[in-house]
Amino acid sequence: MGRFKGIDYYQVEELFSEEEILVRDSVRAFVTDRIMPDIERHFDECTLPLELVPELGRLGLFGANLPEEYGCAGVSNVAYGLIMQELERGDSGIRSFVSVQGGLAMTGIFLFGSDEQKKRWLPAMAEGRKIGCFGLTEPDHGSDPGSMVTRAEKTSAGWLLNGAKMWITNGSLADVSIVWAKVDGRIRGFLVEKGTKGFTPVQQKGKYSLRASDTSELILEDCEIPAKNLLPLSDGLVSPLKCLTAARYGIAWGAIGAAMDCFDRSLAYAKERVQFNRPIGSFQLVQEKLVYMATEITKGQLLAHRLGRLKDEGKMTFTQVSMAKRNNVQIALECARLARDLLGANGITSEYHVIRHMLNLETVKTYEGTHDIHTLILGTDLTGLSSFH
Amino acid sequence: MKTIVFIKEVPETPDGVKISDSGQLAVDGDRAFLTDPIDPYSVETALKIREEKGGEVIVVSAGSTRAEKFLKEALAMGADEAVLLSGAEIEGGDPTATARALAAAVRKSGDFDLLVVGDRAADDNSAVVGPVLGQLLDIPVLTYVSEVREVDADTIRVVRTLEKGREVVESSLPAVVSVVKGIHEPRYPSLLGIRKASKREVPKWTAADLGEDPARLGAAGSPTRMRSLAPPPAPSGVEMIEGEVEEAAKTLVAKIIDRKVL
Numbered sequence A: 001m002g003r004f005k006g007i008d009y010y011q012v013e014e015l016f017s018e019e020e021i022l023v024r025d026s027v028r029a030f031v032t033d034r035i036m037p038d039i040e041r042h043f044d045e046c047t048l049p050l051e052l053v054p055e056l057g058r059l060g061l062f063g064a065n066l067p068e069e070y071g072c073a074g075v076s077n078v079a080y081g082l083i084m085q086e087l088e089r090g091d092s093g094i095r096s097f098v099s100v101q102g103g104l105a106m107t108g109i110f111l112f113g114s115d116e117q118k119k120r121w122l123p124a125m126a127e128g129r130k131i132g133c134f135g136l137t138e139p140d141h142g143s144d145p146g147s148m149v150t151r152a153e154k155t156s157a158g159w160l161l162n163g164a165k166m167w168i169t170n171g172s173l174a175d176v177s178i179v180w181a182k183v184d185g186r187i188r189g190f191l192v193e194k195g196t197k198g199f200t201p202v203q204q205k206g207k208y209s210l211r212a213s214d215t216s217e218l219i220l221e222d223c224e225i226p227a228k229n230l231l232p233l234s235d236g237l238v239s240p241l242k243c244l245t246a247a248r249y250g251i252a253w254g255a256i257g258a259a260m261d262c263f264d265r266s267l268a269y270a271k272e273r274v275q276f277n278r279p280i281g282s283f284q285l286v287q288e289k290l291v292y293m294a295t296e297i298t299k300g301q302l303l304a305h306r307l308g309r310l311k312d313e314g315k316m317t318f319t320q321v322s323m324a325k326r327n328n329v330q331i332a333l334e335c336a337r338l339a340r341d342l343l344g345a346n347g348i349t350s351e352y353h354v355i356r357h358m359l360n361l362e363t364v365k366t367y368e369g370t371h372d373i374h375t376l377i378l379g380t381d382l383t384g385l386s387s388f389h
Numbered sequence B: 001m002k003t004i005v006f007i008k009e010v011p012e013t014p015d016g017v018k019i020s021d022s023g024q025l026a027v028d029g030d031r032a033f034l035t036d037p038i039d040p041y042s043v044e045t046a047l048k049i050r051e052e053k054g055g056e057v058i059v060v061s062a063g064s065t066r067a068e069k070f071l072k073e074a075l076a077m078g079a080d081e082a083v084l085l086s087g088a089e090i091e092g093g094d095p096t097a098t099a100r101a102l103a104a105a106v107r108k109s110g111d112f113d114l115l116v117v118g119d120r121a122a123d124d125n126s127a128v129v130g131p132v133l134g135q136l137l138d139i140p141v142l143t144y145v146s147e148v149r150e151v152d153a154d155t156i157r158v159v160r161t162l163e164k165g166r167e168v169v170e171s172s173l174p175a176v177v178s179v180v181k182g183i184h185e186p187r188y189p190s191l192l193g194i195r196k197a198s199k200r201e202v203p204k205w206t207a208a209d210l211g212e213d214p215a216r217l218g219a220a221g222s223p224t225r226m227r228s229l230a231p232p233p234a235p236s237g238v239e240m241i242e243g244e245v246e247e248a249a250k251t252l253v254a255k256i257i258d259r260k261v262l
């Protein structure tokens, strides 16, 4: 296969600035040279390519759309989206690492942290010297995080945390975990540092999806943290939801990257693979799959681009993000399944990558609000009638 | 230490390039061009020297305005300045005519210590620009450099990788160095670097700015001309041996012996 050039059926490229294109191309080259050669091994062995973390930091990919003042790159939200697209063209697990570090953990500190917390953590996290995670989901509270049972009680020295978080990306790697817990029934955010007594991350095993990513349970048993580790501006469920909006925005772009990779591989395969003395790409049923993929990817690109410009102009709403996350992940998963089919038996092998995308996208469909939860959010918004209660 | 690096765009093969029936190059749109894959190595070599010795790195390209993007990539990697030599009089030059434009740009930019080029371009494979530059400027040329051992104010010591071995060579400065891939792993442009670079204007110098006689530049000033272009011959002589494994293996062995492969 030749150099990955993406798919651009509607000259979407013309909608990007020169800076955005340079950013995309730099990350694209990095993914091709540094992620692709080893990603199947990491997926197979269930490991995150930790050696890439400092390199990702040097490139400036962590919290890339946060301000320079905190050591971040300060790129546009569209450039940030293109970074996510390129990373997920490599692997959803790598993109998740960067999303959680930037979109969730750094964003949480940036939005709700004190000056001191921001100065201490953001530059180090931007460089990849410190890793963050975001603990919202609990074993018994996923789609409904407002019912969480993890709680924080005031002590003379600080806060005492008790409870458990589950499915936490980067949980075992994190130097700092943003843990959401209730104080007298109201959700607040806390910074729990690695090695704090009473805090135990446990890696979750047996995943068939997002294998090149650490997913862990966080156990908090009489875990006492200093008073200054409260995120002072966090207040209520809306605080973690704001972080989720930032990360979902990146997912809406990232999913397109996975879909583009599936399309690229399908197109190449359809032209090369000969059955019945003809390239399979000449059969109308195969063409229909390619046409579906190209059309849905193009629609997804336009949706993401518009969403990015709205975010840059400060006009984006969280329901618009729900629409893009819901749509783009769904079509990416469809593209991956079609690619898997189109590649025949080769489609189930690691060598051809598409089944890895397909398995990964099952997670992406579920996390950061499941597909159906986004349907409820949009349904509520369109009708003005709550679909939750 | 002032280092000038020369880079150029090349058409991407095989996707972007077609050869027409009349033997001409047909390139499929702007996106089919890349910076020559050797270029990041040349830029990295200069940046490494600057990290150690201080000074500045200037990147120069002669050709179409498309190359501006690649100059910005070099700025984003960390180069200090970039210049594009362009205009109808400069474009379409063969390696000699191009080297004349580059030499004129070097003279225009004043004193310098080191010129860095890739060992050969991915498109024409000529490996001529570096040596001609050296000749035009009357300075030593070190080709196929795989390592820069030492640089000081007026000498450079490098390793040249040749077919039959490695050669350690010392030369006075200023000099031209042509580097091979693998001399250093090139860095990726960082986002901050890209942000700074994309705000920069890349100055464009025409033949008139260079004070060069247009008759010696570009297509008009090229002593060589490409008469025709043909794709490499399709691989031939592939033979599928049919039949049962045992039989097929015997046939294969017979053929290997017959053709004196072993």
Ligand SMILES: Cc1cc2nc3c(=O)[nH]c(=O)nc-3n(C[C@H](O)[C@H](O)[C@H](O)COP(=O)(O)OP(=O)(O)OC[C@H]3O[C@@H](n4cnc5c(N)ncnc54)[C@H](O)[C@@H]3O)c2cc1C
Pocket: A100, A134, A135, A136, A137, A140, A141, A142, A143, A144, A166, A167, A168, A169, A170, A209, A210, A215, A363, A366, A367, A368, A369, A370, A371, A372, A373, A376, A388
């Ligand atoms: C690999 C991975 C990484 C993750 N990383 C993180 C992380 O870093 N941080 C974090 O906090 N969380 C993380 N999560 C958790 C993720 O956000 C949750 O899994 C998700 O919110 C869904 O919760 P649940 O799994 O408990 O499913 P449930 O909420 O139990 O949902 C099960 C099913 O019921 C449906 N459902 C639920 N409620 C309704 C309703 N009202 N109407 C209709 N259908 C409904 C859902 O759509 C779903 O299909 C991660 C998950 C995975 C798999």
